[in-house]
Amino acid sequence: MTRPIDQRRLRVGIVGGGRGAFIGAVHRIAAELDGDSLVVAGALSSDPATAAASAADWRLARSYASFEEMARTEARLPDGIDFVIIATPNHLHLPVARAFLESGIHVMCDKPLALSLDEGCEFARLVADSGRLFGLAHTYSGYPAVLEARALVANGTLGTLRKVHVEYLQDWLMDALEQTGQKQSSWRTDPALAGSGGALGDIGTHAHHLAEFITGQTVQSLSADVTHFVPGRRLDDDANLLLRFSGGAKGTMVCSQVCCGEENDLGIRVYGTRGALEWHQLEPNTLLFKPAGGAVQVRRTGKGFVSAEALAATRTPAGHPEGYLEAFATLYRSFAADVRRVARGEMPLRSYPGVEDGLRGLAFVAAALTSARDASRWTSLRD
């Protein structure tokens, strides 16, 4: 016997993310963090033994050997899952999503959406046809300081935007880690599993999403210099780009997985005619605001003077730092609220990244690769 949906935690399933994966546990923590949901079922690995062992680690009520079986079974259970998390390598995003969406189960999916822009278009049609909810894990848009940044742009505090500089720098692929058999690097450097973009797909899509999310403008065209610095690597591990935005701003993007000494340095600076802002994910509770003619302000999360949007995404008092897991949880909180809305027959708010954001990310990757192949020619993003 199961309690009404508003009196119980949502039941969640997960595909992928078993032993050896990093992102699986992250999804589980994020989904459960606000007490809305509980991961109860999983097809945690394509290897049945790993799947079973991983499920035992997590003390799941139900473990499946395949996602197809899981989708079929859960859809029929009286206490089946309310939504599924897709935490697999990219090539499985679409087939797994199809299985669950066609079984009537909402989907929260890791990024990038799909292997290619074409596959992404197919994905978008699938989601639209399903009538189910679909969320995409552009985690960084869940940070309170990012929401504050977006609010400052939206309410005109920055004036007209002129410059946007975004970068996402890592070093974990600076050597040929994939040749050691390491799991994370192996699939991310394999076009069949990761898609057409390497660093562009894995982290460039995050940087692209962040820039569009904060500015409220879209990247209209770009000029890209795309490289793989590590010999033998089959996908890009580095890209430098010039950007032009729909609202007239210009900018640059650097995304690289070979920048020695950089952990996971996603950062953005936005300059307008009346103010500017700067944010770095490594110290995510700090947003610098630079008003024209005034002193730079350190806008910390949890303070009374930040926007309602930023405060709503903050769980702790000022000075009790939140981080990556909490940002991720903010996405899940919004998604779970929509799941409940749909269950109650209400309209979902869709206040989290969705399939359209995924499509734009794939268009960004495609444009960057096209530009790079053509001597960094300015290339428009396909709408």
Add this chain to the structure above:
Amino acid sequence: MTRPIDQRRLRVGIVGGGRGAFIGAVHRIAAELDGDSLVVAGALSSDPATAAASAADWRLARSYASFEEMARTEARLPDGIDFVIIATPNHLHLPVARAFLESGIHVMCDKPLALSLDEGCEFARLVADSGRLFGLAHTYSGYPAVLEARALVANGTLGTLRKVHVEYLQDWLMDALEQTGQKQSSWRTDPALAGSGGALGDIGTHAHHLAEFITGQTVQSLSADVTHFVPGRRLDDDANLLLRFSGGAKGTMVCSQVCCGEENDLGIRVYGTRGALEWHQLEPNTLLFKPAGGAVQVRRTGKGFVSAEALAATRTPAGHPEGYLEAFATLYRSFAADVRRVARGEMPLRSYPGVEDGLRGLAFVAAALTSARDASRWTSLRD
């Protein structure tokens, strides 16, 4: 029917922490974060209506109007709670703990332990007599960088310690907030509910614990200048202290809740004959290590070169910041593992702060108040 303890999440109850409290949700998130435990029952407020409403917010399976009833009932249920969290104001720590410990239920308790050193001694006897597990929420010792700091001291990297400077600065009580009826400040400035220490008890005990935790030395004696800057306040809101440590180090502590502009700035610097370190809770994933004669090193959590202790407390790859909730969760993870050990008949490891740490914190507060009343005379901490 309930699964064996190793195949299920622990069931957790909570006393206090309902609507209007900040620390209740923090305990819940922290207890559940690693997937070990699930909060299922609560006596969330001494006001029955608030208790019921709060339990509904959290979708608890069982809500109680009083902690006494909860202790009695849960102890008899076949699927009763495995441990209880005490998230009440300080004056209830002992009575609530007594109710659960005497019902055979393990206890994780907020700090400071009790209203006074005498009450703390009674508490310690109670815990010892109960044979049950007891954890104390000195959250900051759960940060990976703090564990790294402790490891660097313990393995001799710093040489012989000479100086320890610890401080804990906030500003939220810089005005007479308690006179507005605000709940958090009201009980914290009321000696009957908070105990003999104001800032000393609320945050000084954290600073004291952190200094002892990292250095592996105890504060032997102190000289304190204790103040309440806000007129009419009945407890201290500020203290400056000179410290002497058991191993010969000397130092200072500043703890204050009236330092304008400071959010929750717990920081520590430890200087030895061969190296030094510095940590600030506001940017908790960074530990500065200062080797004699060399460049300062920025030791970030999640990197391969940090200690096993620090890595074990890290959930995300380098550059994916963790924060306060994760530090707290690390304490709960250790506590939960002990609950399982005891259930299996094994010896608990007790690798988290316990009643002895609480006693030392109360001895610190008592010594500081004694010193301050006697012209900052050097005063030993009662063992």
Add this chain to the structure above:
Amino acid sequence: MTRPIDQRRLRVGIVGGGRGAFIGAVHRIAAELDGDSLVVAGALSSDPATAAASAADWRLARSYASFEEMARTEARLPDGIDFVIIATPNHLHLPVARAFLESGIHVMCDKPLALSLDEGCEFARLVADSGRLFGLAHTYSGYPAVLEARALVANGTLGTLRKVHVEYLQDWLMDALEQTGQKQSSWRTDPALAGSGGALGDIGTHAHHLAEFITGQTVQSLSADVTHFVPGRRLDDDANLLLRFSGGAKGTMVCSQVCCGEENDLGIRVYGTRGALEWHQLEPNTLLFKPAGGAVQVRRTGKGFVSAEALAATRTPAGHPEGYLEAFATLYRSFAADVRRVARGEMPLRSYPGVEDGLRGLAFVAAALTSARDASRWTSLRD
């Protein structure tokens, strides 16, 4: 009667830099700071009254109404100047330099070298024909941390360079300051006085020089997006560029004078296969070194572990910050030493930027403008 050159300070003249100019006093301080030289003569303004008043402010021994007269007269005086400083707007660099070089007087000149690459070539021939010393004020290469960076690259500590990101951001031209009659902005936005580059010439040449100076590689080609954001401005005030270096590194440059809230933020990051470094002029005594696999190191100037080059450019013990004026003075110190060498009949070392650096800067500006006019096409720098 004047003492032998090695027993006295060098006598220095200056052209430009009178009242209302910022850079004149900077040159004077820098030239005199190490006790090598003394500014004694000047043609401080093209306006005779301003020239005289400015000379009185500075208590100069000799003031001239024109640089031509100054060159003629000083060349004949028994205690005439040993070298001249050119601190005028760009359009006067060449004529002033010609007057002094042809009078046999060494020249230290502000940057950029000239109005255009063509004029720069003429300038280079003039310098070569004169047989006199010529220094160019690429001040930032005088910082100890920059010398340390260069040394770390040169000795292979970084391995093979992969990425170079340099930026120079200011905000002082974010509005149409030149329309208020403000002197500094007026000539810098006037093509007849400043040359073909606006921000590109004024600060882009600094960024370009810094990148080449540290990496030991030259910028081989670039793709530029060049903008004037302020309506009515006749020269660029902003540029985003993709760069390719002679040694195979790739990178970006951003130079802008419309980035709200940025004072004078020249910064560079260089990534190699074994290490990386990062420097920001705003906190110039700090160089971050990021060894592969290790903790980031904070290399501060004046410490025993930095290179001989960096130590030699440091005047104070560690922790006594030096700044912009000292960096500038380091250039003058090297230049003055060369003046003495030449006077003694020795070979000059020319260990400061010279006319070739100036030419390369103009080639950079020309290439950027060419690229921008042609849809950011990759454009080689003319050798």
Add this chain to the structure above:
Amino acid sequence: MTRPIDQRRLRVGIVGGGRGAFIGAVHRIAAELDGDSLVVAGALSSDPATAAASAADWRLARSYASFEEMARTEARLPDGIDFVIIATPNHLHLPVARAFLESGIHVMCDKPLALSLDEGCEFARLVADSGRLFGLAHTYSGYPAVLEARALVANGTLGTLRKVHVEYLQDWLMDALEQTGQKQSSWRTDPALAGSGGALGDIGTHAHHLAEFITGQTVQSLSADVTHFVPGRRLDDDANLLLRFSGGAKGTMVCSQVCCGEENDLGIRVYGTRGALEWHQLEPNTLLFKPAGGAVQVRRTGKGFVSAEALAATRTPAGHPEGYLEAFATLYRSFAADVRRVARGEMPLRSYPGVEDGLRGLAFVAAALTSARDASRWTSLRD
């Protein structure tokens, strides 16, 4: 023939500071930096050969074998020095000052003023009797950000001050450097040459001066724990202090020369009822201002919004960092202006530290040592 004083640079002599000394060149640069003065004469060492060689290094016009001879001779020369700089170890401050003051020559002296409070009192009488100008090199009060801090306190922006935390940390004496014969450490650890205070005298007096300078309050009483950590050292190398200020503020001071990894970290935080500020000498162009209820502001020097006092002490545009030498030069600029005023028969402004500041510093050292000898008893500073 010499020009009138307002049409020429002041002529300056220096005692001490020859080869092997660090502070001599610093004084010379600072005295000359603004073009007001020129060091022309010196008794640079008590060793005649060193004195002559050092004078040749500096290309001085006149070198003396003793300060007595220098004082006598310069007083009689038609183009004798306008003031003298005392850059000797502490024990010579008084005798050198006496020689010059009694010869009618103004004195700028290094700190601390004298060996003891008693000697300081004698010094003060000497200065008063001489009718000559006397400046004391509390360099740090010359920083623009320190002047800004003082202005913010003085104009009430911080409200009533509650807390002052000042610290001055170095590591250069963390080992027994004086036992290696190193000159700087040898005299600074010798009571006969340095006086009664070690770290207290050398850097504690700076911290004390800074705190009083910024707050406009005097240290009324203190409780001190004073230590020498290095075995065999004859003077303190470390002190922790509790402070009480004349205006009711309370605070702490830490001064130490054994804090491993700290270069020269002088820092101060001042908390009031309406705002707070924080400054660190290592990044001296940044002042943090923390208004109650608002975002922390980064007040950088050279910006239009800082006070007139701070702007007047700034030589470069915003973002062109100034440092220690410039701060020192600001003291000399004020002193030189007073020398000219006196020469013109005007009243001097005495807007730089003087003998009274030196006396208060010695009273601070004496009180700290008295307190430390008496179990850190609260001790008043002798007026």
